[in-house]
Amino acid sequence: MSLDQDRRTVGPPSVPSFNDALRRVVEQGAQAALEDVYALIRCRDDALPDLLGAAGGLRDRHKGRHVTYSRKVFLPITNLCRDRCGYCTFRKDPGDPGAWTMRRDEILDWLAHARAQGCKEALMCLGDTPETAFPTYRATLAELGHESTIGYVREACEMALAADLLPHTNAGVLSREEMERLRPVNVSLGLMLESLSPRLRARGMPHHHAPDKEPARRLAMIAEAGRLRIPFTTGVLIGIGETPEERADALLAIADLHARYGHVQEVIVQNFRAKDDIPMASVPDPNAGDLARTIAVARLVLGGEMNVQAPPNLNPDDLRVLLRAGVNDWGGISPVTRDYVNPEAAWPQIPALADTCRAEGFTLSERLAIYPEYARPDFLDPGLSASVERLGGLIARKDTHVAAAH
Numbered sequence: 001m002s003l004d005q006d007r008r009t010v011g012p013p014s015v016p017s018f019n020d021a022l023r024r025v026v027e028q029g030a031q032a033a034l035e036d037v038y039a040l041i042r043c044r045d046d047a048l049p050d051l052l053g054a055a056g057g058l059r060d061r062h063k064g065r066h067v068t069y070s071r072k073v074f075l076p077i078t079n080l081c082r083d084r085c086g087y088c089t090f091r092k093d094p095g096d097p098g099a100w101t102m103r104r105d106e107i108l109d110w111l112a113h114a115r116a117q118g119c120k121e122a123l124m125c126l127g128d129t130p131e132t133a134f135p136t137y138r139a140t141l142a143e144l145g146h147e148s149t150i151g152y153v154r155e156a157c158e159m160a161l162a163a164d165l166l167p168h169t170n171a172g173v174l175s176r177e178e179m180e181r182l183r184p185v186n187v188s189l190g191l192m193l194e195s196l197s198p199r200l201r202a203r204g205m206p207h208h209h210a211p212d213k214e215p216a217r218r219l220a221m222i223a224e225a226g227r228l229r230i231p232f233t234t235g236v237l238i239g240i241g242e243t244p245e246e247r248a249d250a251l252l253a254i255a256d257l258h259a260r261y262g263h264v265q266e267v268i269v270q271n272f273r274a275k276d277d278i279p280m281a282s283v284p285d286p287n288a289g290d291l292a293r294t295i296a297v298a299r300l301v302l303g304g305e306m307n308v309q310a311p312p313n314l315n316p317d318d319l320r321v322l323l324r325a326g327v328n329d330w331g332g333i334s335p336v337t338r339d340y341v342n343p344e345a346a347w348p349q350i351p352a353l354a355d356t357c358r359a360e361g362f363t364l365s366e367r368l369a370i371y372p373e374y375a376r377p378d379f380l381d382p383g384l385s386a387s388v389e390r391l392g393g394l395i396a397r398k399d400t401h402v403a404a405a406h
């Protein structure tokens with residue numbers, strides 16, 4: 001947390017009125033007093049329309065009535081993970097039913113299928129440093145000719161580029177050296193901050209058995225990515241035991257990192273979804289109001305230029321309220337692979353999503369895994385610029401055809 005944020009904690013002792021707090025946060029964004037931001041994220045349901053109106057209006061002024069998505073293939077290079085988060089159905093131990101490290105032929109098959117379906121993003125999403133926990137996995141890596149997961153991921157990224165797909169990797173907490181290895185073969189990297197709350201690491205809490213969910217480690221990686229000029233995706237996960245104020249703290253920390261390095265290309269506000277096979281199976285899902293409140297506060301503290309995203313497959317009945325709250329992006333949507341992190345939640349059909357957006361007064365269009373504002377020499381490796389230009393051109397031509405058809 002920055003000195004500015006520390007200073008905010010000694011602000012006015014009285015609880016500000018919602019209207020005053022809203023006015024100041026609209027004017028000052030992340031520089032507003034912490035108590036003002038808290039007043040918004042704690043607001044009552046009857047104040048929600050005003051909060052969403054302010055956030056949606058800010059999005060409209062900067063982004064217009066326009067929302068994007070990325071057409072992707074989801075490649076879970078390995079679902080082995082050394083952490084055990086209480087909400088995770090993705091991770092496996094070696095030998096568990098469903099434990100899976102993708103072989104080269106599987107990766108190639110999915111890449112070919114994805115390209116045939118018009119995908120442009122290859123999302124490499126995997127567990128955190130399984131080689132530090134599982135000797136059998138180290139043997140698997142050795143058979144594949146690698147000593148580290150990141151070495152194998154880098155090879156998978158090269159395969160994706162050869163198949164004309166743009167890699168975006170989320171492989172958990174990475175060192176500076178690992179990010180330097182991935183930067184030439186990734187248009188962007190990702191790591192959800194998730195939460196800034198150290199309480200969630202305590203016994204009985206969802207991150208107790210997840211050393212990589214230590215907030216300081218995640219903040220440090222996001223900052224290091226900024227120093228390396230890597231376009232970065234991060235965000236918060238709500239409903240895992242954090243308080244509303246802790247949600248606001250996490251959003252302000254992201255705003256602070258972006259103010260320092262300018263590399264945060266999008267911020268995801270993701271909601272916890274209970275599943276039968278997780279330790280948190282009986283924990284209630286956050287409701288649509290809480291999600292909308294968090295999105296609105298994210299929009300207001302991160303500003304009108306930030307790309308704010310919520311996952312449509314986790315909220316199929318609430319898309320319109322999420323649009324009102326200030327999102328301008330739906331993230332990756334795959335016509336070929338499921339969401340392995342939330343396998344029960346089917347991706348929306350893109351034409352149906354476009355219809356929902358249109359009914360709310362928005363146009364929907366495709367984007368790449370690097371936003372246009374980051375496709376420039378200081379953020380994009382020179383070896384990737386031709387691919388970005390070519391695939392961006394395909395999207396532009398498609399949009400032109402759609403516009404002509406209307």
Ligand code: SF4
Pocket residue numbers: 081082083084085088089090091126127128172210212
């Ligand atoms: S959420 Fe990520 S870090 Fe946590 S157990 Fe699942 S795969 Fe591992």
